[in-house]
Structures are given as structure tokens and as C-alpha cells.
Amino acid sequence: xxxxxxxxxxxxxxxxxxxxxxINGTLALFPAHAEEAAAVKTIPVKEIKxxxxxxxxxxSPEQVEKARAIxxxxxxxxxxLWALIILAIILLRWQLRDDDKLYEEGYYSKEL
Amino acid sequence: xxxxxxxxxxxxDERLLTGTLIALARKKMVxxxxxxxxxxxxxxxxxxxxxxxxxxPVLLFYYKPAAETAYQSIAxxxxxxxxxxxxxxxxxxxxNLMIMIAFVHFFSTFLVKAYRRPRExxxxxxxxxxxLVLFLGYTGYTLPYDERAFFALNVGTDMPGAIPVVGEYxxxxxRGGENVGLHTLNRFFALHVGVLPLALLAVLAIHIVMVxxxxxxxxxxxxxxxxxxxxxxxxxxxxxxxxxxDAINGLLLVGLLFTLAVCxxxxxxxxxxxxxxxxxxxxxxxxxxxxxxxLKWIPTYVxxxxxxxxxxxxxxxxxxxxxxxxxxDWKSQRNERSPLFTIFxxxxxxxxxxxxxxxxxF
Numbered sequence: 001x002x003x004x005x006x007x008x009x010x011x012x013x014x015x016x017x018x019x020x021x022x023i024n025g026t027l028a029l030f031p032a033h034a035e036e037a038a039a040v041k042t043i044p045v046k047e048i049k050x051x052x053x054x055x056x057x058x059x060s061p062e063q064v065e066k067a068r069a070i071x072x073x074x075x076x077x078x079x080x081l082w083a084l085i086i087l088a089i090i091l092l093r094w095q096l097r098d099d100d101k102l103y104e105e106g107y108y109s110k111e112l
Numbered sequence: 113x114x115x116x117x118x119x120x121x122x123x124x125d126e127r128l129l130t131g132t133l134i135a136l137a138r139k140k141m142v143x144x145x146x147x148x149x150x151x152x153x154x155x156x157x158x159x160x161x162x163x164x165x166x167x168x169p170v171l172l173f174y175y176k177p178a179a180e181t182a183y184q185s186i187a188x189x190x191x192x193x194x195x196x197x198x199x200x201x202x203x204x205x206x207x208n209l210m211i212m213i214a215f216v217h218f219f220s221t222f223l224v225k226a227y228r229r230p231r232e233x234x235x236x237x238x239x240x241x242x243x244l245v246l247f248l249g250y251t252g253y254t255l256p257y258d259e260r261a262f263f264a265l266n267v268g269t270d271m272p273g274a275i276p277v278v279g280e281y282x283x284x285x286x287r288g289g290e291n292v293g294l295h296t297l298n299r300f301f302a303l304h305v306g307v308l309p310l311a312l313l314a315v316l317a318i319h320i321v322m323v324x325x326x327x328x329x330x331x332x333x334x335x336x337x338x339x340x341x342x343x344x345x346x347x348x349x350x351x352x353x354x355x356x357x358d359a360i361n362g363l364l365l366v367g368l369l370f371t372l373a374v375c376x377x378x379x380x381x382x383x384x385x386x387x388x389x390x391x392x393x394x395x396x397x398x399x400x401x402x403x404x405x406x407l408k409w410i411p412t413y414v415x416x417x418x419x420x421x422x423x424x425x426x427x428x429x430x431x432x433x434x435x436x437x438x439x440x441d442w443k444s445q446r447n448e449r450s451p452l453f454t455i456f457x458x459x460x461x462x463x464x465x466x467x468x469x470x471x472x473x474f
Contacts, residue, residue, distance in 0.1 A: 020276075020277045023277055023278060024277055024278075027278065027281045032281050032282075032284035032285040033284055033285065033287075033288045033289050033295065058184065059184065059187035059188060059190075059191050059192070061380070061382070063187070063191045064187050064190050064191060064380050066191075067190045067191045067197045067377075068190070068197060068377040068379070070374065070375060074374050075374070077374070078370060078371060078374050078375075081367065081370055082367055082371075085363045085364070085366065085367045088363055089360050089363055089364070092356050092359055092360050092363075093360070095352075095356055096353070096356045096357070096360075099352050099353055099356065100353070103348060103349075103353065
């Protein structure tokens with residue numbers, strides 16, 4: 001400790017203990033939740049599963065996997081996106097080159 | 113009748129101080145030196161955050177935040193909603209990239225001692241944002257409410273329980289009760305879409321204003337070298353030079369993001385089976401793997417103290433030291449080299465990388 005003395009350490013320790021009691025006491029005044037939520041094990045599992053799998057709209061894991069598949073259309077789309085990105089970068093590089101030229105000519109300040 | 117001319121520029125300046133804002137943007141100079149590359153990280157994070165703020169609400173149109181409906185609504189987004197798979201995958205990958213770049217930004221600013229005077233509060237706001245981003249990532253991970261999310265909720269909410277004094281309260285607050293139950297998902301949903309993004313936006317605004325006012329921090333080594341050579345450090349204006357560079361980097365980032373989203377769309381794990389025991393080797397998401405691995409390696413009891421409590425207290429102390437770095441790294445505050453903090457930063461980086469890799473591969 002920079003101003004290391006037993007007095008300082010004791011004061012620091014006492015402050016920590018008092019603050020801990022204060023926080024604990026304050027938290028005890030405010031409940032963390034409204035009512036006890038049902039424990040996981042007591043959730044009516046079968047009902048939830050039945051509800052989730054009922055009806056014609058239920059989507060199976062196979063359908064989700066199919067939606068995730070890499071198709072040729074998606075790859076073409078991605079190639080198109082990259083082409084646009086590269087074009088935009090070329091245009092920005094040209095702009096940057098012009099600004100750098102202005103910078104070299106002293107249009108902007110060169111130092112901090 | 114005399115024709116009145118309206119000066120739009122003047123009118124806007126009068127009402128919105130646009131002239132002042134443009135002048136402020138032009139005033140900022142970015143120093144050019146060998147560490148300048150790290151200055152780009154903040155803008156990349158901002159771009160990713162904006163992507164999150166666009167894709168998130170789109171997902172909200174279809175997501176149903178209840179234990180019975182969350183899983184099926186995510187499946188619907190993936191299968192039935194036009195481009196739903198893409199929006200969800202972009203949201204997923206942008207959050208992962210955001211956390212990854214946040215780690216890079218954090219370690220780079222720590223190692224170049226960017227927290228030195230007068231940037232103490234810029235550092236503190238950055239640290240708060242870093243924690244918010246991590247918590248956003250964690251809460252988002254649990255929302256699909258599949259098997260992985262369920263066990264992540266159990267393991268993740270269990271950890272704060274070990275914090276001395278407030279642990280049990282935090283645990284109950286997060287879970288909405290003693291155990292992970294129906295209320296937990298609602299709480300995580302509220303945090304993910306309401307509390308955390310709003311808090312992040314507020315702190316981000318302060319952070320950006322401070323960065324703009326104080327300018328970029330220059331590493332001590334660069335300053336010392338320039339002083340020794342009796343020369344000034346070259347600089348380029350933020351606007352337009354660095355803005356164009358940021359735009360180029362942002363475009364490359366968007367390209368990478370969509371490539372990941374198309375080639376590796378986000379998954380949806382199996383439906384939760386509440387009666388099934390936790391599978392062997394269940395792990396948290398990659399950004400908490402290092403914490404998981406450290407806690408896993410600590411023995412159950414160390415000198416009569418519970419290992420988990422000891423581990424979490426130790427990690428909290430390290431985090432506290434990092435948080436308070438501007439106030440305890442006196443050498444840096446005097447613009448001197450502080451090798452102790454450099455070593456501390458490098459060891460922290462090494463621990464993060466090694467333990468994440470071990471957690472990932474083993």
C-alpha cells in the first residue's frame with residue numbers, strides 16, 4: 001500500500017465489512033423476483049413437447065438443416081456481393097488517392 | 113412581392129449546430145505511426161453494432177419469447193421467413209465478430225496504455241461497453257432456447273452465485289427464482305433487447321464524444337522516440353482520410369460477415385429435454401471458454417476455500433485491476449514506460465488465448 005500503515009489497512013477493512021453489511025441489508029429489502037418460478041424438473045414436459053410438436057405448422061430439425069444448406073444460388077449471390085464490394089473499394093481508393101495528394105500538397109495540416 | 117431566399121445550410125446550422133459538428137469532425141487529427149492500425153478497431157465495432165441494431169429488430173418481428181414458443185419461432189425464422197436464415201446468421205456472426213474485435217480493441221488499447229491522462233474516462237466507458245457486449249453475447253446465445261442454450265443458462269447463471277456478498281441475489285435475479293425456469297428466458301430476453309442495448313447506446317455516445325474531444329492516444333514509445341529525434345509526429349485528418357479507410361475496412365468486414373453467414377449459417381440445436389441430464393462436456397460460448405477452463409482446473413477446495421469462489425474472486429480482482437489501470441499505473445500517468453503493466457497485459461492475453469484454445473479443442 002502506498003501510504004502503508006496498519007491504521008489505513010484497518011480503516012479499509014472496516015469500510016469493506018460495513019459496505020458488505022449495507023449491501024446485504026439493502027438487497028434483503030428488495031426481492032430478486034416476484035414469485036418462485038417453477039423448477040425445471042416440475043415443468044409439465046410432455047405437455048410442452050406435445051404443444052410444440054402439435055399442428056401442421058411445426059418445423060422439423062430436418063427442415064431447419066435444409067434451410068441452412070449452401071445452394072448454388074446462394075454462392076452466386078455471394079459472388080455478386082463481393083463484386084460490388086470490390087467495385088466500391090476501388091472507387092474509395094481513388095478518392096483516398098486524391099485526398100492523399102491534397103495532403104501532400106499541404107492542403108491539410110501534416111502534424112499534430 | 114419580394115422573394116425570400118431560404119439558406120438551408122444556415123438554417124440547419126442555427127438549429128442543429130451542423131457547422132460546429134462538421135468543424136469538430138474536421139479538427140480531429142489521427143497520428144501516423146507503426147501502431148496506427150489499432151485505431152481502426154473502434155470503427156469496425158461501431159459498424160458491427162449498427163448491423164446488430166438493424167438485424168435484431170427484424171428478428172424481433174418473428175421471435176416469440178416464451179419457453180414454449182421460442183424454439184419453434186426460431187425454426188420458423190430459419191425456414192419460413194424470407195431470408196430469415198440470412199438475417200439470423202448475420203446477427204449471429206456479427207455478434208461473434210463484434211466480441212472478437214472488442215477483445216482485440218481492449219488488449220491493443222491496454223498494451224499501448226491508451227488509458228493515460230486525460231483519457232481515464234474514455235477507458236472506463238470502454239470497459240463498461242466491453243462488459244455489456246459480452247453480456248449481450250451471452251444473453252443472445254440463450255434466446256433460441258435449445259438444448260445448448262438451456263445448459264448455458266444453467267451454467268452461466270450458476271457462476272455469479274459464487275460472488276461474495278451479492279452472488280445469491282444476482283443468481284435469483286437472473287433466473288427469476290432458485291432454478292432456471294419459465295421466467296429465466298423472459299428475463300434474458302428483456303435484458304438482450306431492452307436494458308443492455310440501451311445501456312450500450314448511452315455509454316457509446318459518451319465514449320465517442322470523449323474520443324472525439326481528446327483525440328487518439330499516442331503510445332509512450334512513439335512519443336519518446338519523436339521527442340528524442342526532436343520531430344513532431346505526422347498526422348492525417350480523421351475526416352476525410354481515416355473515414356475512407358474505415359469505409360474500406362467496413363466493406364471488407366461486411367463481405368466477411370456475409371460469407372460466414374452464407375457458408376456457415378447459425379445452427380439450431382436439439383429441443384430441450386428437461387428430464388435429460390446435462391450432456392458430458394457441455395461448454396459455454398467461445399468468449400467465456402477461458403473462464404470455464406480456469407474454473408474447471410481449480411481444485412474443488414483450496415486451503416479450505418471453495419475452488420469456484422476462489423477462482424471467481426481471483427478473476428474479479430484481475431478484472432478490477434484492469435478496470436482501474438488508469439489510476440494504478442502511475443508510471444504511464446507520468447508518461448513513462450511501465451513494463452509491469454505491459455507484462456500484465458501480455459500475460460492476460462496469453463492466458464485468454466491459451467485457455468480459450470484448450471477449452472475449444474479439448
